[in-house]
Amino acid sequence: MSTEIAPLTGEATLAHLLRDEVFVAGDWRTGAGDVIESVDPANGRVFARIHGATVDDVDEAVAAGERAAVESGWRAMAPHERAAVLRRIGEAIERRTDEVSALQTLDTGKTRGETSALARSAAGTFYYTASALETLEDQVTPRRGPYVTVATWEPVGVVASITPWNSPIASDAQKIAPALAAGNAVVAKPPVWAPWVTLLLARIAEEAGLPAGLLSVLPGPGRTVGEALVAHPDVGKLTFTGGTSTGRHLAHVAADKLMPTTLELGGKSPTIVFEDADLTRAVAGILFGIFSSSGQSCIAGSRIFIQRSIFEDVVARLVEATRRLRVGPGTDPRTQVAPLITSSHRDQVAAMVDAAVADGARVLVGGEVPQDPALADGAYYLPTLLGGVDNSAPICREEVFGPVAVVLPFTDEEDLIAQANDSEYGLASGVWTSDYRRIHRIARALVAGTVYVNTYKQFSISTPFAGVRDSGLGVEKGREGIRSYMRQKSIYVDLGEEPLPWAAEQARAVCQQPVNTTQA
Numbered sequence: 420m421s422t423e424i425a426p427l428t429g430e431a432t433l434a435h436l437l438r439d440e441v442f443v444a445g446d447w448r449t450g451a452g453d454v455i456e457s458v459d460p461a462n463g464r465v466f467a468r469i470h471g472a473t474v475d476d477v478d479e480a481v482a483a484g485e486r487a488a489v490e491s492g493w494r495a496m497a498p499h500e501r502a503a504v505l506r507r508i509g510e511a512i513e514r515r516t517d518e519v520s521a522l523q524t525l526d527t528g529k530t531r532g533e534t535s536a537l538a539r540s541a542a543g544t545f546y547y548t549a550s551a552l553e554t555l556e557d558q559v560t561p562r563r564g565p566y567v568t569v570a571t572w573e574p575v576g577v578v579a580s581i582t583p584w585n586s587p588i589a590s591d592a593q594k595i596a597p598a599l600a601a602g603n604a605v606v607a608k609p610p611v612w613a614p615w616v617t618l619l620l621a622r623i624a625e626e627a628g629l630p631a632g633l634l635s636v637l638p639g640p641g642r643t644v645g646e647a648l649v650a651h652p653d654v655g656k657l658t659f660t661g662g663t664s665t666g667r668h669l670a671h672v673a674a675d676k677l678m679p680t681t682l683e684l685g686g687k688s689p690t691i692v693f694e695d696a697d698l699t700r701a702v703a704g705i706l707f708g709i710f711s712s713s714g715q716s717c718i719a720g721s722r723i724f725i726q727r728s729i730f731e732d733v734v735a736r737l738v739e740a741t742r743r744l745r746v747g748p749g750t751d752p753r754t755q756v757a758p759l760i761t762s763s764h765r766d767q768v769a770a771m772v773d774a775a776v777a778d779g780a781r782v783l784v785g786g787e788v789p790q791d792p793a794l795a796d797g798a799y800y801l802p803t804l805l806g807g808v809d810n811s812a813p814i815c816r817e818e819v820f821g822p823v824a825v826v827l828p829f830t831d832e833e834d835l836i837a838q839a840n841d842s843e844y845g846l847a848s849g850v851w852t853s854d855y856r857r858i859h860r861i862a863r864a865l866v867a868g869t870v871y872v873n874t875y876k877q878f879s880i881s882t883p884f885a886g887v888r889d890s891g892l893g894v895e896k897g898r899e900g901i902r903s904y905m906r907q908k909s910i911y912v913d914l915g916e917e918p919l920p921w922a923a924e925q926a927r928a929v930c931q932q933p934v935n936t937t938q939a
């Protein structure tokens with residue numbers, strides 16, 4: 420790997436976005452932490468360096484967030500006023516879609532098609548959140564006495580947002596928009612492998628008029644900066660997306676403070692083909708579900724269950740279609756499978772495939788780095804299908820987070836449900852069938868936060884997203900996603916004419932005649 424900073428090429432000039440600055444308490448400054456090197460996954464070249472944030476920055480950012488929420492009036496603002504700022508942030512993201520997309524492709528290797536879609540979806544998240552915020556209502560609850568009871572919500576204070584590297588702008592927006600909407604400040608800790616898009620989002624938010632100090636962005640190592648942020652006594656909520664072991668550890672740290680936590684974690688999602696499925700749609704959907712983003716997606720459909728009667732036929736079609744996928748750099752508009760995030764991650768994926776093969780799995784297609792010399796310096800791995808193992812094999816239990824899936828036969832619905840649900844995870848699943856009764860039976864029987872029927876990997880900000888088992892805790896998106904950044908408060912307002920009866924006699928005795936103050 421070269422240690423020179425590579426000159427930027429391509430349609431967008433991004434140098435102005437790659438300044439060696441972190442964003443603490445409304446101030447852009449050179450970080451005092453270790454240097455983070457950013458490497459272009461497509462060619463292994465270092466394209467930028469940034470000094471990370473430190474634990475001291477955490478203290479400053481949290482204190483500034485708390486102060487800014489009060490002094491700027493953000494916390495007290497009427498929802499429609501906060502919504503106006505969120506809408507402006509959405510518009511600014513949309514205007515700068517090309518820039519966001521080019522930066523994210525440079526930092527993560529993803530295709531431009533995908534990063535453009537993610538940027539547009541992030542803008543949509545801010546629009547949706549603004550609109551939903553304007554319609555969130557306090558509740559007058561049913562009368563149980565001579566008083567009015569109002570259930571209301573208030574901000575939790577400062578929110579810690581910790582995110583992974585696979586879809587920065589979308590995962591940032593999914594957390595930052597509702598957290599701000601709820602009247603909080605946010606301290607974001609982006610991943611070391613891809614910090615730039617979160618920093619760009621902060622610049623966009625600042626330009627759109629978000630009050631200074633409400634959002635800080637602290638790139639840096641999880642085990643120091645991230646952990647200090649979660650443990651900080653004045654942080655009122657953690658929203659985390661990342662690996663299950665990290666999430667479980669942070670849940671313990673949060674539990675010590677009795678702090679509410681939302682965790683979006685890993686998955687090993689089944690995608691299921693019944694013999695009555697439309698095969699063209701199923702093959703297209705299965706390939707998209709596992710190989711887009713090079714499989715670096717929490718909901719990647721990495722266990723492909725195929726009914727035994729069509730197993731050989733569908734496997735042959737999947738293998739041939741996979742062979743035809745175009746592998747290349749994310750900047751090439753024809754590319755479907757771009758490089759992985761780093762060559763070390765690619766090597767881990769390759770090692771998991773090799774271990775599966777040593778355990779008896781057969782490589783049906785892929786299973787190696789591409790031979791094309793033009794791709795030799797990038798973090799590429801060919802889209803891979805494995806067979807010859809059953810659902811108990813480690814490759815069917817552990818998340819690969821790369822372009823690797825296993826094909827598995829099933830006999831009937833009962834057999835399918837037993838196998839599909841036999842997993843520590845429960846994030847997503849896909850079902851391909853034309854039987855509408857079966858759709859309802861299977862969708863309810865699958866243990867998963869999301870079930871896709873005759874489609875896969877679609878995202879709607881207005882639809883709740885959650886994982887069960889080791890895939891997560893709590894819900895993001897939708898109206899409840901905003902509520903999750905609030906705490907409830909109940910207000911009782913008396914309407915009665917009389918004092919409360921228990922001490923009414925004494926109160927009348929002392930309040931309806933002059934008080935003898937000399938005895939007090």
Ligand code: NAD
Nearest residue numbers: 582583584609610641642645646661662665683684685717
């Ligand atoms: P990771 O858990 O290693 O890191 C995620 C974030 O946590 C990073 O910012 C990291 O710096 C930080 N972190 C690490 N250790 C920490 C600590 N001790 N204290 C505080 N912060 C810490 O995960 P990753 O490799 O970046 O991302 C891949 C994982 O994310 C996969 O398991 C994937 O399934 C999951 N993911 C889940 C979803 C979802 O919505 N369920 C979405 C995307 C990714």
